[in-house]
Amino acid sequence: xARAAKYVGHRTRxxxxxxxxxxxxxYTDDFILPGMLHAVIIRSPYAHARIKNVDPRAALETPxxxxxxxxxxxxxxxxxxxxxxxxxxxRKPIPEYASAIDKVRYVGEPIGxxxxxxxxxxxxxxxxxxxxxxxxxxxxxxxxxxGPDSPLLFEDLGSNLAWKGSLTYGDIDGAFREADTVVRDKxxxxxxxxxxxxxLACIASFDSASRKLTVWINAQVPEVIYDAxxxxxxxxxxxxxxxxxxxxxxxxxHLIRKYAVLTSLLALKTQRPVKWVEDRSExxxxxxxxxxxxxxxxxxxKKDGTVLGLKFKEIDxxxxxxxxxxxxxxxxxxxxxxxxxxxxxxxxxxSVVTNKCPVIPNxxxxxxxxxxxxxxxxxxxxxxxxxxxxxxxxxxxxxPKEMPYTTPSGNIYxxxxxxxxxxRVIEKIGYDxxxxxxxxxxxxxxFLGIGVVIGVEPGGRNAARDMAIFPEMKESPGAGGVNGAxxxxxxNGTLSLLLGSPNCGQSHETTTGQVAADILGIGPEHISVSxxxxxxxxxxxxxxxxxxxxxxxxxxxxxxxxxxKLKTKxxxxxxxxxxxxxxxxxxxxxxxxxxxxPKKKITFAELGRVAYGNQSLMPEGFEAGLQAxxxxxxxxxxxxxxxxxxxxxxxxxxxxxxxxxxxxxxDPQTGKVEVLRYLIxxxxxxxxxxxxxxxxxxxxxxxGISVALGEGFVYNSEGQLLTVTLTDYGKSSTVExxxxxxxxxxxxxxxxxxxxxxxxxxxxxxxxxxxxxxVEDALQPFGVEVRDLPLTPEAVxxxxxxxxxxxx
Amino acid sequence: xxxxxxxxxxxSLYEEDVEPRILLSHFLRETxxxxxxxxxxxxxxxxxxxxxxxGRLVKSCLLLAVQIDGKEILTVEGLAKNGTLHPIQEAFVxxxxxxxxxxxPGMVLATxxxxxxxxxxxxxxxxxxxxxxxCMCTGYMQIVEAVxxxxxxxxxx
Numbered sequence: 001x002a003r004a005a006k007y008v009g010h011r012t013r014x015x016x017x018x019x020x021x022x023x024x025x026x027y028t029d030d031f032i033l034p035g036m037l038h039a040v041i042i043r044s045p046y047a048h049a050r051i052k053n054v055d056p057r058a059a060l061e062t063p064x065x066x067x068x069x070x071x072x073x074x075x076x077x078x079x080x081x082x083x084x085x086x087x088x089x090x091r092k093p094i095p096e097y098a099s100a101i102d103k104v105r106y107v108g109e110p111i112g113x114x115x116x117x118x119x120x121x122x123x124x125x126x127x128x129x130x131x132x133x134x135x136x137x138x139x140x141x142x143x144x145x146x147g148p149d150s151p152l153l154f155e156d157l158g159s160n161l162a163w164k165g166s167l168t169y170g171d172i173d174g175a176f177r178e179a180d181t182v183v184r185d186k187x188x189x190x191x192x193x194x195x196x197x198x199x200l201a202c203i204a205s206f207d208s209a210s211r212k213l214t215v216w217i218n219a220q221v222p223e224v225i226y227d228a229x230x231x232x233x234x235x236x237x238x239x240x241x242x243x244x245x246x247x248x249x250x251x252x253x254h255l256i257r258k259y260a261v262l263t264s265l266l267a268l269k270t271q272r273p274v275k276w277v278e279d280r281s282e283x284x285x286x287x288x289x290x291x292x293x294x295x296x297x298x299x300x301x302k303k304d305g306t307v308l309g310l311k312f313k314e315i316d317x318x319x320x321x322x323x324x325x326x327x328x329x330x331x332x333x334x335x336x337x338x339x340x341x342x343x344x345x346x347x348x349x350x351s352v353v354t355n356k357c358p359v360i361p362n363x364x365x366x367x368x369x370x371x372x373x374x375x376x377x378x379x380x381x382x383x384x385x386x387x388x389x390x391x392x393x394x395x396x397x398x399x400p401k402e403m404p405y406t407t408p409s410g411n412i413y414x415x416x417x418x419x420x421x422x423x424r425v426i427e428k429i430g431y432d433x434x435x436x437x438x439x440x441x442x443x444x445x446x447f448l449g450i451g452v453v454i455g456v457e458p459g460g461r462n463a464a465r466d467m468a469i470f471p472e473m474k475e476s477p478g479a480g481g482v483n484g485a486x487x488x489x490x491x492n493g494t495l496s497l498l499l500g501s502p503n504c505g506q507s508h509e510t511t512t513g514q515v516a517a518d519i520l521g522i523g524p525e526h527i528s529v530s531x532x533x534x535x536x537x538x539x540x541x542x543x544x545x546x547x548x549x550x551x552x553x554x555x556x557x558x559x560x561x562x563x564x565k566l567k568t569k570x571x572x573x574x575x576x577x578x579x580x581x582x583x584x585x586x587x588x589x590x591x592x593x594x595x596x597x598p599k600k601k602i603t604f605a606e607l608g609r610v611a612y613g614n615q616s617l618m619p620e621g622f623e624a625g626l627q628a629x630x631x632x633x634x635x636x637x638x639x640x641x642x643x644x645x646x647x648x649x650x651x652x653x654x655x656x657x658x659x660x661x662x663x664x665x666x667d668p669q670t671g672k673v674e675v676l677r678y679l680i681x682x683x684x685x686x687x688x689x690x691x692x693x694x695x696x697x698x699x700x701x702x703x704g705i706s707v708a709l710g711e712g713f714v715y716n717s718e719g720q721l722l723t724v725t726l727t728d729y730g731k732s733s734t735v736e737x738x739x740x741x742x743x744x745x746x747x748x749x750x751x752x753x754x755x756x757x758x759x760x761x762x763x764x765x766x767x768x769x770x771x772x773x774x775v776e777d778a779l780q781p782f783g784v785e786v787r788d789l790p791l792t793p794e795a796v797x798x799x800x801x802x803x804x805x806x807x808x
Numbered sequence: 809x810x811x812x813x814x815x816x817x818x819x820s821l822y823e824e825d826v827e828p829r830i831l832l833s834h835f836l837r838e839t840x841x842x843x844x845x846x847x848x849x850x851x852x853x854x855x856x857x858x859x860x861x862x863g864r865l866v867k868s869c870l871l872l873a874v875q876i877d878g879k880e881i882l883t884v885e886g887l888a889k890n891g892t893l894h895p896i897q898e899a900f901v902x903x904x905x906x907x908x909x910x911x912x913p914g915m916v917l918a919t920x921x922x923x924x925x926x927x928x929x930x931x932x933x934x935x936x937x938x939x940x941x942x943c944m945c946t947g948y949m950q951i952v953e954a955v956x957x958x959x960x961x962x963x964x965x
Contacts, residue, residue, distance in 0.1 A: 017901035020909030021893060021916055023844015023884035030843040120829060197848045197856055197910040197944050246846070246910030247944045280849040505908025505945050691904035695950055699907060702947030726853045726942065734935040734948045 007514040007524055008688050008754060015509040015529060025244045026532070028201035028218045033273035036203070037066055038119040039266050040126050041259070041276070042112040043286065044104035047138040047320075047355035047719025048151065051102055051111060051131065058128040059114060064121040067270045068129065069262065070112045071101045077265060078232040084224075085463075085477045086254065086324045086361075088470045089163045089351075094154055094322045098232060098261035104133070105153050105320030106357050107721055108285030113262040115274050138719035142294070142317045142352040153320060153353045162318070163325050163351040165469060167647055169336075169408035170344030175309025179300035183381045186296050188788040189369040189768070191289045191317075191713040194362055194703060195731060196504070198246020199278040200256050200287055204267035212237040213264055219256050220248040220504060220546035222535055228257035229264055242533035245504035248546055249703075249761075250361035252504070254324060255288045281724040288360030289713050291328040292317040293369045299377050300344075305385055305392040309344035312373055316351045321358035325351045328359065330466050331366030333651040334458040335765070337407040338374040339418045340396040345408055355719040361547060363703060364761040367458070368768050375453040375769035376787070379776065389773070390426060393454060394419065404750065409468075410640040410648025413456070413655045414757070415747040416683055422454055424745060425659035425681045434663060442781060448676070449778025451662045455766035457684075458652035459758025460634060461548030464642045468649040480637045482541030483554035487516060487562040488627035489570070491612040493590060493605030495520065495527045497562075500631075501544035501555055502533040506760060507692040508551060512559045514688055515754070519563040520570075521587030522604070539629050549758035553653060554632055556688070560753045561630030569626055573611060574602050576619035636751040654749050656757040658682040660701070660766045662774040668782065671797030673709055673775055675738035682742055685749045685757030694742055696759045701740050704767025706732035712790045730792070783807060813877045817842070818886025826873045832866075833857040835873035836883060844884040844913045848942070855941030858914035859883050865921040867940070884913035887920070895965055896920055896958040905954030907945035914941045919955050923962055929955070 019025055042054075056068035080095035099110040114129065116122035139145045139153060145160040153160055176182060203216040213235050219225045222240045229238045245252065259276055266274040278287065293316050300309040316328050329349035336345055378396075382389040398405050400417040407413065431450065438448045464479035484500040497516055499508060509531065513524035538544070543554040567587070574592035575582035578600045585592050592607070594600035610617045611626040618624065634653050643649040663677040680697060687693045710730035714722045723729040748755030768789055775796065776786040783803045788795070810825040817840060824839050836845045836859070848854035850869045857868040860882040887894040893901065896919050906912050915938060922929060922937035929937060934955045935948070943951060 014901050014904055014906065016909065017904070017906050018893065018897075020906045020912045021884070021897035021900045022888055023842065023913045025844075025909040025912075027843075027846070027910070029847070030837075032838075120827070195944055196908070197854060197942065198846070198908070199848070244909060246848075247908040249944070280851070280853075505906075505910075507904075507907070691950070695904050695907055695946055698947035698949040699945045700947075702949075703944070725851060726849060731942060731944075733940075733942060734938045734952070737948050740947060740949055 005518045007517045009686065011691060012510065012514055012524055012689060014507060015513055016507055027198055027244050027246055028203060028216050029277050031203055031216055033203065033205055036273040036275055037115040037117060037270060038122050039113050039115045039263055039274050039276040040122040041110045041262065041282065042114060042126060042129050043282065044100065044107060044109045044111055046104055046133055046135050047107050048136040049104050049133040050136060051100060051104060052134055053132040054112060055130040058130065059125040062121065062125045062128060064117040065125045066115050066117065067266055068112065068114045069265055069269065071099060074099050074112065074265065075101050078261060079234065081228055081257065081323065082231050085466050086327050087322055088466045088473055089165060089326045090322050092156060094156060096321065096323050098258045106355055107719060108282060108357065109320065110258060110262065113266055115266045115270055138355040140354055140356065140715055140717055140719050142315050142354065145352045145354050153355065154322065160353050161350055162322055162353050166346065166348035167469060168346040172309050172311055172344045172346040175344040176300040179308055180303045181301050181384065183299045183301055183377060183384050184297065185377065185380050186787060187372060187376050189293045189372060190789055191292045192707050192711045193289050194249030194251055195726060195729065196247030196249060196251050199280060199283045200252060200259055201277045202260050202263045203273060203275045204264040205273040206267045206271065208271055210237065211235065212239065214239040214241065215260055215264060216241045216243060217256065217260055218242065218245040218252055220245065220252045220502065222502065222533060222540060222544055223542055224253060224257050225260050226535055228261060232261050233264060240535040242502035244531065245502060248504035249363045250365070250547065251287055253547055254360045255358060280726065284724045284729060285721050286357055289319065289357045290362035291359040293328055295373055297373055297377050299381060301381050303385065305381060305387045305395045307340065307342045307396050310342055311346040314347065314349040316349065317354050317356065318351045319354055319356040319358040322353065324359050326469070327361060328366040328369065330469055332370045333409055333465060333468060333649065335367045335370045335456050336409045337411065338371055339398055339454050339456055339657060340374065341398045342396065343408055356715055363700065363764045367765045368704065371455040371765045372769045375766065376772060379773050390422065390452060394422060397422065411650055412640065414749040414751045415685065416655060416657045417747050418454060418657060421657060421659040421681045421683060421745060424743065425452060425661045425679060428681065428743060429661040429663065429677065429679050447666045447668055447778045449664045449666060449774040449776065451770045451773030451777055452659065453766045453770045453773055454659045455657065457656040457658065457758050457762035457765055459549035459656060460553030460653040461543065461550055462641060462650050462652060463542060465649055465651045468643040468647045478542055479642050480633055481543030481550065481554055482631055482633055483543040483558050484539030484541060484629055484631040485555065485558035485562045486539050486627060486629040487566050489604050489608050491608040493603060493608050495522055495604065497527055497529045497559065498538060499529065499555060500538050500540040500558055502546055504546050506551060506696065507689065508555065511688050511692055512555065515556055515559050516563040519560065519567055522590045526590065539631065541631060549760050552756045552758050553634060553752060556756060557632030557753050558630050561632055562628045565628035565630055566626065569628060570607060572619060573607055573622060577602055577610065577617055654685065654752060654757040656684045656759060656762055658762060658766060660770040662770040664774040664778055666775060666778040666796060668800055671793035671800065673791055673796060675705060678705065678738050679741045680763055681745055683745055683747050684759040685746055685752065686755035687744065687746060688754065688756060693759045697742050697763045698740050700761055701763035701767050702732065702737045704764040705738065705771055708768040708771035708789050708791060710790050710792050811874050813873055815876050816880040818883060828872065828874050830873045832868040832871040832873050832876060836868060842883050842885050846910050846913060848910065855914040855918065856911055858917045858941060860917055860921060865918060884916055887916065895961040899958035899961060900954040903950050903954035903957055905946065905951040911941055911943040915943065915951055919958060923959055927963060928959060
């Protein structure tokens with residue numbers, strides 16, 4: 001930008017805030033359409049059972065009940081979902097419909113839907129739908145699931161081991177041959193979720209005259225819903241409207257499509273609008289969980305701590321669907337190297353289907369686990385080689401002078417000074433002093449622990465990533481990404497901005513307003529950013545996704561591009577009217593001003609009147625109107641945008657990073673962990689809005705800490721979910737959530753429009769590892785080793801008992 | 809059998825026929841049309857539906873609409889006066905104590921109640937005062953900041 005930014009990088013008033021504090025946010029459940037019916041979902045109470053018969057007659061005889069959809073009808077009237085990229089790697093097609101057809105594979109799996117005039121009537125009638133099940137033995141453990149006698153979830157697959165694959169980068173055998181020592185351990189990440197406060201919701205309305213289906217839905221990725229409805233219902237004309245979303249974090253990307261189809265099918269059948277709103281227990285049971293992942297990790301290490309190679313085997317418990325079979329494995333490619341210059345890495349994965357809720361994308365998908373692998377093994381190396389954990393990390397860090405740095409798997413790290421992030425976190429937390437305090441407090445029987453970790457936060461999705469793992473993919477998933485934005489000056493001078501993607505609370509309106517304001521010389525308060533997302537109007541591409549940390553790259557790029565195009569148009573028109581060379585014009589406060597001629601000026605309102613209504617004042621060849629649309633693609637996406645024989649791929653395009661330090665106190669009597677301090681030194685590139693970026697960091701860190709200390713889904717051996725409420729699930733409140741401190745040390749990205757990098761899921765990636773490290777450090781005198789989360793008081797107490805037993 | 813409920817909401821009087829099983833949260837949203845009261849769990853865990861009933865902080869999903877006959881309710885829509893945000897609302901906007909906005913109405917009302925009872929709360933008191941309201945987005949830092957700012961502004965206002 002030619003002039004210093006007035007708005008980018010500065011505090012500015014939130015655009016979304018005023019409507020939310022006044023209760024004027026517009027969420028899907030807030031909309032009421034004339035004649036609207038209310039849907040409820042018929043769900044399985046069994047983890048594994050054959051559906052022998054569904055009899056809805058008694059329900060249909062209830063006054064006010066209008067329609068029921070049962071599996072048989074669903075199979076007749078819809079097609080299965082097309083296996084998307086999330087199902088890449090499936091060795092045999094397994095048709096998946098919006099509801100179960102002949103078998104249920106998890107508690108809460110939909111087997112149909114019912115619509116009535118009001119929700120209460122619908123819920124009452126649900127009790128009257130008679131389903132005849134033949135219960136089957138549930139499969140709840142990945143080891144048992146692959147045993148020879150295990151019942152099969154999908155008979156057609158012939159095994160519950162639904163996928164197996166591997167990748168190697170560099171000379172992994174050479175690395176292990178040259179190693180002075182091999183450090184090994186096993187780690188686990190459990191099932192959790194981000195439990196958005198607003199559950200899934202959808203309204204479908206079908207205009208039978210024009211055969212147009214309009215769906216209001218709180219979905220994060222419009223493409224998923226758009227494709228699902230067109231493919232399963234065979235409709236051409238589908239419109240997706242996405243109003244305010246009450247939190248997403250990945251939970252509203254994938255399984256929500258089932259409910260869009262069921263609700264729409266009811267709308268088609270009844271010829272009336274239908275609303276469906278999920279309740280909390282349905283959300284916990286069936287909206288999707290992150291994947292429980294088990295790892296067998298080995299690091300080839302030199303005596304000084306240099307890591308020559310890392311190899312790990314992964315077992316993913318993907319639950320009762322094959323539609324997201326490999327996402328937690330494929331996402332390891334995004335941060336496979338973390339911040340380390342290790343040249344040789346190999347990974348082997350397998351996905352096991354079990355009778356649990358299907359896994360879905362959730363804040364970072366496999367990335368928190370990848371960081372957990374690295375940071376836990378770094379702590380193991382430190383212990384085995386008797387080196388400080390800081391030293392072991394430092395010696396392996398990619399150096400700033402190596403940026404942009406290409407990792408062995410082909411990621412190109414755009415910028416970052418990892419040594420300074422690590423150094424600063426040590427300095428600011430007062431590491432040496434804390435070590436002294438730890439020693440002296442231990443003597444008094446207080447157990448303090450310090451965990452220091454580092455991690456990257458990849459941003460901006462590359463659609464071609466999965467081709468690295470599945471070169472046999474028949475249909476190209478695309479490559480790079482595309483998203484658009486439209487900006488216009490209306491005839492009265494109002495500036496309005498239409499974004500190409502929905503948002504679920506990341507202040508997209510505020511941030512994009514700041515970017516456009518700087519380019520167009522108008523205060524962000526005068527820019528009207530349109531909501532909701534509307535597939536008929538919004539300029540969207542496949543990167544129109546509240547996912548993959550896409551916003552900073554694709555949306556900011558698109559808004560910047562559109563505003564720059566509009567500026568050229570404004571100056572061309574103004575130059576013609578003012579009879580001045582456009583290069584000698586500037587824009588300030590919605591007025592175009594000729595440099596050096598104070599009287600030669602024209603306002604946006606005056607320009608608007610000309611552009612939309614006075615042909616005589618337009619220059620020759622000028623396209624009337626003052627609007628511009630820009631579709632952004634990342635201009636530096638090569639090399640490694642599409643994988644070659646070497647399977648090297650840029651899984652994502654920008655790399656934020658952060659060091660985290662956690663100070664905890666553990667009560668060895670009760671196992672309770674208290675976080676005393678939590679510090680993050682963060683590099684998110686150019687910060688567009690400091691309050692927004694801080695909010696993203698605070699929120700993602702708090703989630704990761706809560707995941708490490710208590711959150712999690714628990715199933716019993718029958719496959720019944722025991723954690724169907726937020727309390728049972730263990731969500732942290734204001735009282736358990738620690739204070740989080742942030743310091744920014746941005747390294748500007750040389751590749752992006754304003755030097756920006758991602759901020760969204762970032763702090764959720766290293767935080768589970770930071771807590772694990774700190775708790776282990778606190779309990780070092782007892783010989784406790786942390787391999788598994790969550791570290792609930794009960795879990796920590798068991799670790800202590802186990803350590804005592806091993807000791808004696 | 810529907811029952812008549814007379815209730816004052818944000819200063820206006822309503823008289824409505826309601827089914828006895830309708831929850832207060834749904835009555836406010838669907839019968840009265842005040843959709844700022846959100847619903848996140850319907851069992852009193854999340855606090856999104858928090859309102860103030862005769863000066864007490866309540867979760868409207870834990871009450872039936874018929875229980876509020878003759879009472880007075882303040883919802884988030886009743887805070888701003890003549891188009892000007894209440895100082896608590898203003899503090900939430902300024903401090904970015906908002907992300908997706910779903911918990912916000914409940915948080916704002918819980919803050920209102922807290923500051924009525926304790927105009928100068930410590931950080932621990934703020935956190936305790938908001939412990940019945942979950943937020944999945946913010947990590948609570950900017951919300952706590954907003955409450956402190958609101959307390960200051962109410963003291964000086």
